Amino acid sequence: MSDLTLTKTRLYEGVWEGAIYREGGGKHPPNIEVTWLQQKLQGVTVADLVDGKGWSLRIEVPAYTIADGVQTFLINDVDTQTTIGDFSLIAGEALSYDIRTEIALLREELDLLKRAFRRHCLETM
Numbered sequence: 001m002s003d004l005t006l007t008k009t010r011l012y013e014g015v016w017e018g019a020i021y022r023e024g025g026g027k028h029p030p031n032i033e034v035t036w037l038q039q040k041l042q043g044v045t046v047a048d049l050v051d052g053k054g055w056s057l058r059i060e061v062p063a064y065t066i067a068d069g070v071q072t073f074l075i076n077d078v079d080t081q082t083t084i085g086d087f088s089l090i091a092g093e094a095l096s097y098d099i100r101t102e103i104a105l106l107r108e109e110l111d112l113l114k115r116a117f118r119r120h121c122l123e124t125m
Helices: 093-123
Strands: 004-012 015-022 032-036 044-048 055-060 069-077 082-091
Touching: 004 082, 015 082, 032 044, 055 069
Parallel strands: none
Antiparallel strands: 004 015, 015 055, 032 069, 044 055, 069 082
16 A cells, blocks of 8 residues: 555646655655556656655656547556556547436436426425
């Protein structure tokens, strides 16, 4: 089990950023690896935070990893061989289909509730 805590900071211009803190402090920077579809990604940097209490993590998201559907990236602590975090990118037609489906289901449920409410109002008058 890892003693590291990862907090997302932002995703901006194709770079995912976060902050890593070690339980109980410590000066030794963590050994971090990021994988996508079990492939190790390049462009991962760990640097000291300004306050000296943790490290900043920067992950350059390669353009070839961006595609339709859900793309999940795992952030691993190499020393303990555990996953300390992850993030996902969702894009393309798969997303729009899911949203349209959810909206259609919500409309059906709303219609059902309206009918039940109207029936209840008529029965209680």
